[in-house]
Amino acid sequence: MNRHAPTRLWSASPLTRLALLVALVLSVWPLYWMVVIASRDTSAASQVPPPFLPGGNLGTNVRRALADESSHLLTGLGNSIVVSGTVTLAVVVISSLAGFAFARLRFAGRTGLLVVVLLTMMVPLQQIGIIPLYIAMVQLNWVNTMQAVILPFLVNGFGIFLMRQYTVQAVPNELIEAARMDGASTWRIYLSVVLPAVRPGIAVLALLTFMQNWNEFLWPLVVLQPDNPTVQVAIRGLSQSNHGQDYSMIFTGTLLSIVPLVVVFAAFGRQIVGGLMEGAVKA
Amino acid sequence: MATTAKVPPRGTLAARADLKASPYLFVSPYFLLFALFGLFPLGFTLWVSLYNWKLAGDKTYVGLHNYRFLLGDDGFWGAVTNTLGMFVMATVPQLVLALLLANALNRRMRGRLALRMGVLLPMVTSVVAVAIVFSQLFSHQYGMINWLLSLLGVDRIDWTAGKLPSWTAISAMVDWRWTGYNAIIYLAAMQTIPSDLYEAAALDGASPRRQFWHITVPQLKPVIVFTVFISTMGGLMLFAEPMMFGDGRLDGGSRGDFQTISLYIVQAFRERNNYGMAAAAAWLLFLLIMIVALVNYLLVNRVRGTK
Numbered sequence: 384m385n386r387h388a389p390t391r392l393w394s395a396s397p398l399t400r401l402a403l404l405v406a407l408v409l410s411v412w413p414l415y416w417m418v419v420i421a422s423r424d425t426s427a428a429s430q431v432p433p434p435f436l437p438g439g440n441l442g443t444n445v446r447r448a449l450a451d452e453s454s455h456l457l458t459g460l461g462n463s464i465v466v467s468g469t470v471t472l473a474v475v476v477i478s479s480l481a482g483f484a485f486a487r488l489r490f491a492g493r494t495g496l497l498v499v500v501l502l503t504m505m506v507p508l509q510q511i512g513i514i515p516l517y518i519a520m521v522q523l524n525w526v527n528t529m530q531a532v533i534l535p536f537l538v539n540g541f542g543i544f545l546m547r548q549y550t551v552q553a554v555p556n557e558l559i560e561a562a563r564m565d566g567a568s569t570w571r572i573y574l575s576v577v578l579p580a581v582r583p584g585i586a587v588l589a590l591l592t593f594m595q596n597w598n599e600f601l602w603p604l605v606v607l608q609p610d611n612p613t614v615q616v617a618i619r620g621l622s623q624s625n626h627g628q629d630y631s632m633i634f635t636g637t638l639l640s641i642v643p644l645v646v647v648f649a650a651f652g653r654q655i656v657g658g659l660m661e662g663a664v665k666a
Numbered sequence: 667m668a669t670t671a672k673v674p675p676r677g678t679l680a681a682r683a684d685l686k687a688s689p690y691l692f693v694s695p696y697f698l699l700f701a702l703f704g705l706f707p708l709g710f711t712l713w714v715s716l717y718n719w720k721l722a723g724d725k726t727y728v729g730l731h732n733y734r735f736l737l738g739d740d741g742f743w744g745a746v747t748n749t750l751g752m753f754v755m756a757t758v759p760q761l762v763l764a765l766l767l768a769n770a771l772n773r774r775m776r777g778r779l780a781l782r783m784g785v786l787l788p789m790v791t792s793v794v795a796v797a798i799v800f801s802q803l804f805s806h807q808y809g810m811i812n813w814l815l816s817l818l819g820v821d822r823i824d825w826t827a828g829k830l831p832s833w834t835a836i837s838a839m840v841d842w843r844w845t846g847y848n849a850i851i852y853l854a855a856m857q858t859i860p861s862d863l864y865e866a867a868a869l870d871g872a873s874p875r876r877q878f879w880h881i882t883v884p885q886l887k888p889v890i891v892f893t894v895f896i897s898t899m900g901g902l903m904l905f906a907e908p909m910m911f912g913d914g915r916l917d918g919g920s921r922g923d924f925q926t927i928s929l930y931i932v933q934a935f936r937e938r939n940n941y942g943m944a945a946a947a948a949w950l951l952f953l954l955i956m957i958v959a960l961v962n963y964l965l966v967n968r969v970r971g972t973k
Contacts, residue, residue, distance in 0.1 A: 395773035403770050407784045410846055413799050414791060416810070420802075429808040477699070480692040490689035500696070503704060505895060505959070510903055510928070511952045512707020514714055514935060514945045519707075535703040543696060568681075569688035598793045600906045601928065605936065615794040615906070622798050623914045630802055637795035648790040652783045659786075659847070660854030 414641075420634040428630035444635035453624040455610055456636055459617025464643070466532050466613060467596040474539045474592045475585050482546025483577045487559055488569070497547075504540030510601060520606055527608045536596055542588050549584030550577060587658025590651055594644055614640045708952070715946035721939035732946035742947065744922050745930040746954070751829065752908075752926065753901035753958075756837035761893060763841070764848035765886075769878055771849060772856050782853070785846030796839055797910030804835040804911075832911065832924040839907045844900070848893050855889040856882060887966070894962050902955050903928055927951045 395403070420428050423438035449457050484490070485497050509516065516535060517526075525531040554577050562572045578585075603613040609620055621636040648655065715732055719725040736742045771781060788796070803810050804825040812822040825835040859882065867877050883890075905928040912918055916933040918925025925933075927947065935944035 395770070395775040399770045399773055400775065403767075403781055406767055406770075406846075407781060409842070410785050410788050413796065413803065413842065414787065416803065417795070417799050428802060431808065431813060433808075433810050433813060477695045481696045484689045484692035488689040488692070490686075493689070496693060496697070499700075503700060505899060506952070506955060507899065507903060508704035508708050511948050512704070512711050513931070514941050514948060515707040515710035516703070517935075518710075518714070518941070534699075538696070538699045538703050540696075540700075566681075568684050569692075570684075573692070594790060600794055601932065605932065615792060618792075618794050618798065619910065619914055622910070633798060634802075637792070637798050640792045640795050641790070644790045644792060648783075648787070652786070653779065656779070656782050656786060656850060659850050660857075 417634050417638050420630050421638045423631055425629050425631050428634075429628075440631065441635070444631050445639065448621065448632050448635040448639065451621060451624065451632070451636075453609070454617050454620035454636070455612055456614075456617045456621060456639065458610075459612040459614040460639065460643075462529065462612065463597055463614040466529055467593045469529075469533050470536045470596045471589050471592045473533075473537050474542045475589050477537065478539065478542030478546040478588060479550075479578065479581060479585060480573065481543045482548075482550050482581075483554075483573055485543065485547045486550035487554060487556065487577075500540045500543050502540075503538070504544055509535045509538065513602065513605060516602070517605055526606055527611050531606045532599070532603045532613060535602065536599065539592065542592065545588050546581065546584055549581045553580040553584070583654070583658075586651070586654055587661075590647060590655055590658070593647065597644060711945045711948050714941055715949050717942045719941040719945075721941070725942070728942070732942050733950070735943065736946055736950060741922060741925075742927075742930060742950075745918070745925050745927045748829065748833070748908075748918065748922075748924055749902055749904065749926045749928075749954075750958075752833045752836055752840075752904060752924070753898070755833050756840040757894070757897045757901055759837075760841045760845050760897065761848060761890070764845050764893070765852055765883065765890075767845065767849035768852035768856060769882065771853050782850060786850055787846070788843045789847045791843070793843070793906045794910055796843055797907045800835065800839040800842070800907075801911050801913075804838075826911070826919055827923070829923045832908075832919060836904075836907050836911055836924055839911075840901070840904070844897070848897075851889060851893060852886060855886050859885045891963070891966050894966060895959060898958055898962055899955065902951065902958060905929060905932070927954070 419434060419437050421444055422441040423434060424440050427434050427438065448454075481500075485493060485500075520526050520531045558576055558580075559572055562576050567575070598615065599613070600615040600619075603616050604619070607613065607616055609616075612620060618633075618636045618640050622633045716727060716729060717725040718728045718731070767785065771778070771785070775781075804812075806812065806822060806824045806826070809825075811825075816822065823831055825831045863881050863885070864877055867881055872880070904926045908918055908924045908926050908929055909916065911924060916925070916929050916937060918929050928951070931944050931947045931951065934940045934947060
């Protein structure tokens with residue numbers, strides 16, 4: 384083997400290309416199938432052989448799904464945008480502040496506290512502590528409110544970890560010392576030096592946090608009531624309600640539930656891939 | 667102020683207070699929230715688990731009774747078996763496939779970014795939606811999977827009946843969603859492996875396959891440990907997929923074949939209104955996660971040690 388190219392990458396063999404094509408088809412197929420069923424009439428899901436091309440019924444199905452009274456899909460979509468948006472904003476602020484402190488400020492107990500963050504990153508304590516959380520929400524009269532599904536998810540160790548790595552990489556110590564010489568306070572340094580420098584990291588964190596919260600299911604299911612759901616709870620309701628086998632309508636609901644994610648992914652997919660890969664290497 | 671020796675001393679009290687206090691102020695929001703929504707519920711769960719605590723709030727102290735009940739309950743052990751079974755069935759193929767996929771993606775070819783985004787697409791979909799679509803694909807009468815099997819001359823399978831079929835279907839959902847994500851993480855790590863390792867191996871005549879197993883995989887060890895941990899957490903907390911596969915119910919099929927521990931907890935909590943029992947089950951799940959994480963860690967270390 385005589386390779387002089389600076390890159391060590393082999394070019395892909397035909398077999399590799401075929402395998403990748405299969406992987407790609409498998410990755411896209413269930414989503415394509417969702418579109419096929421969502422755009423046809425109710426009988427489509429029980430046809431043998433199954434239909435393979437989209438139909439022309441999408442508009443009707445969308446109107447039917449949104450108008451369905453028992454699942455409150457439209458409310459669910461709106462709630463999820465509010466909840467995921469709020470959590471994302473708060474997590475970005477909390478994580479960039481703490482990430483900056485762990486990366487570039489010196490204080491007693493820094494290492495110990497960072498270890499705590501790393502440990503909390505591993506276990507979803509909110510899900511283990513679901514019973515007391517629910518009891519607390521009942522006490523506070525917060526059942527069926529948005530703060531009940533927002534607050535527990537502000538605890539996000541991964542965000543701090545990610546922002547710390549970005550800050551270490553993007554904000555050299557000299558920059559901070561120079562700002563201190565100019566008499567800047569720590570808060571001012573955060574605003575004027577750190578935040579602009581870690582913007583790419585913030586973008587990645589924001590996208591991942593939004594997607595993750597869009598998908599939260601167990602806790603909203605427990606603490607919200609069917610009239611005020613998040614999107615995941617609403618499409619579960621759609622599949623539960625009297626149209627048990629009306630797959631074109633159910634699939635339309637699932638399709639609507641992923642539209643915001645697909646839009647985000649289409650717009651920022653490159654950054655998400657890049658951010659995930661960068662985060663992985665640093666981990 | 668030895669640690670800030672490079673910074674000239676500044677006189678004002680405000681500046682010194684800023685240096686001392688700001689770091690704590692900056693990390694305090696997280697730790698405050700963590701105490702309220704992480705640590706406190708975990709401790710309080712332990713407390714609730716020692717009571718016979720029913721919905722109305724009347725509670726009597728029963729000591730370890732809830733734990734004793736659970737450890738003698740076939741339903742709970744069934745849920746533990748199902749959770750561990752699905753965890754293994756989903757995680758092992760998922761990570762092996764992800765490694766192979768990453769290796770395939772790590773090639774010179776056109777459209778690399780499109781391919782990467784394509785395999786990552788499943789992760790961007792919403793979890794309940796995936797579960798609903800897969801449940802339909804696996805449905806007994808009209809599901810596409812059974813239709814494909816019938817083309818191969820295989821009889822239709824009732825995927826919701828029995829442990830092996832239902833675990834297979836649910837594992838398929840999990841793997842579909844997460845294989846690409848893990849592959850992208852492996853791919854990133856592969857690109858940091860020093861190329862002279864491969865060049866030396868190539869000079870010694872090692873085939874690409876040999877290089878993959880003897881250089882790539884050992885070099886990826888830290889990342890593999892990371893993904894094993896993440897998959898462990900996800901696998902042991904599995905909830906949405908088995909719930910939707912069982913028509914949105916908490917019982918995991920008529921015989922509980924795919925009821926996971928999370929489903930069991932929520933069933934005890936919401937359908938039986940038995941807070942104490944649910945809390946005890948939640949603590950046992952927490953312990954199980956710790957044990958499995960430790961076993962994972964030791965296993966991965968061992969595998970590496972024998973190389």
